[in-house]
Amino acid sequence: GSMDACHCSGPSRQSDMFQTGGERKIDIAKEAMVQAATVLTPQDKLGVVAFDDDAETVLDPTQGITGDQVANSVANMEPRGGTRVRAGLRAAEEMLDNTDARIKHVILLTDGWGHGGDNLDLAQQMRDKGMTLTVVAAGSGSAEYLEQLAQTGGGRYYPTEHMSEVPQIFLQETVTTLGNYIVEQPITPAVTAESPVLSGITSFPTLYGYNGTTMKETARQVLAAGNQAPLLATWQFGLGRAAAWTSDTNTRWGRDLVAWPEFPRFASQMMSWILPTRSGQNVNTEVRVSGGRAEITVGLGDENGPTRSDVAMTATVIGSDGSRQEVPLTQVAPGQYRGSLSSPATGTYLVQIAGSAEGRAVVQETAGLVVPYSAEYRQDQANPALLTQLRELTKGTELNFTNAAAAFAATNERVSRAQEIGLPLLWLALLLLPLDIAVRRLLLWSRGKNRSTKNQEPRTKNQEQIENREPSTETRGGGESGNPSASTNPDDPLARLQAARDRARRRLKGED
Secondary structure (H helix, E strand, C coil), rough: CCCHHHEECCCCCCCCCECCCCCCHCCCHHHHHHHHHHHCCCCEEEEEEEECCCCEEEEEEEECCCCCHHHHHCCCCCCHHHHHEEHHHHHHHHHCCCCCCCEEEEEEECCCCCCCCCCCCHHHHHHCCCCCEEEEEECCCCCHHHHHHHHHHEEEEECCCCHHHHHHHHHHHHHHHHCCCEEEEEECECCCCHHHHHHCCCCCCCECCCEEECCCCCCCCECCCCCCEEEEEEEEEEEEEEECCCCCCCCCCCCHHHCCCCCCHHHHHHHHHHHCCCCCEEEEEEEECCCCCCEEEEEEECCCCCCCCCCEEEEEEEEEEEEEEEEEEEEEEEEEEEEEECCCEEEEEEEEEEEHHHHHHHHEEEEEEEECCCHHHHCCCCCHHHHHEEEEEEEECCCCCHHHHHHCCCCCCCCCCCCCHHHHHHHHHHHHHHHHHHHHHHHHHHHHHHHHHCCCCCCCCCHHHHHHCCCCCCCCCCCCCCCCHHHHCHHHHHHHHHHHHHHHHHHHHHHC
């Protein structure tokens, strides 16, 4: 049932989420089987097993079957039920047991979620019989054990992110297993990129076969078959160029091509693009980095001096990792073309400059581009005097290529260093301040308590008699009666002064 739509829930299927619309998985699987049939030879056999909760033989092993016959056989397959991989593998094993063949190979297409465990025991059993098993994971979210299943079965594992890749994988896997890669079926070439080879050509006649190939990372696909297999690819390496035509130019696959009125033009343009160009142009190329941009400037001139302004100019910047970027060059003056590339990464690049006029290549030039580190890293910041001063202060050793090991020699000198302790002392003072305040307050409280205790001590009998003594109403030497000084505390300074005054008066009067 999961083959009815795209399963997009990631590596876990605890929360299913199916994408509606688009081509169903089951229909892509049917196309994959048709593609596999196109590369079979008349001596090869192909059979199809479908499985849900149970397995069903859709197509018995048939020798010399065509893609159309396979399409008719699998047309009625519809998604339903669960996913029991073990049932499908059992049916495939039984089918191959009853088939006489030198190579017995199974391509399993499934997302792996269902009943029956990982089936590693069954894969090992099939391998022991000489049967190999390749597993194609049906889109993202497929079970993780499928890779181990393919390894146990002695085949290959293809973790497809998108189901659209499955037909090409079936085709590639079939060819890899059979050891050849020849596709013989009617094909209408499709233009996938602009190229001088196709200048003035808008359509192609039918081809009847091609040799299967794989694109290089730095190649450019110009023509493709219906399944996006390369028919014409071009590649430029330095000043050299190459073109790969995967069909033929005779009556086997290209009988309509050689009878096509535009075939001479197509063949001549392909050869013209490959062969070196002797344009007779004076080409001056300048590539430089300025303000975070790589600027490419090309100047053209004929041998006699006049400039050319009718050339369509482009530059292809190729990185060391094989990345390519097309930079159009715009005419900024008679015979002068300029373009720029924004913020190129640090590294080295190959710049291939190509110019064409009237459908023919007239300029081929190659230049180099080096993007250095930022200018701030290239400033001369050496300071030998500072290094010498540091060495003398630290009593170190000056190293060179002859005594570099001296830096690691043991020394008897003590190593010391100064350490700032102002901040720890400040924290200690802040911690002791509350303690100091508390001690001072405690001492003051203690003194006040002692003074209060002295004032409250019991008085003696003599002290009480002195304090309770009545003042005398008589004064010596005619003293005034009721003088306040007579009842004044003798310890009072004022009283003592009054007593001294009274004594002085009495002396003057002759009383003392």
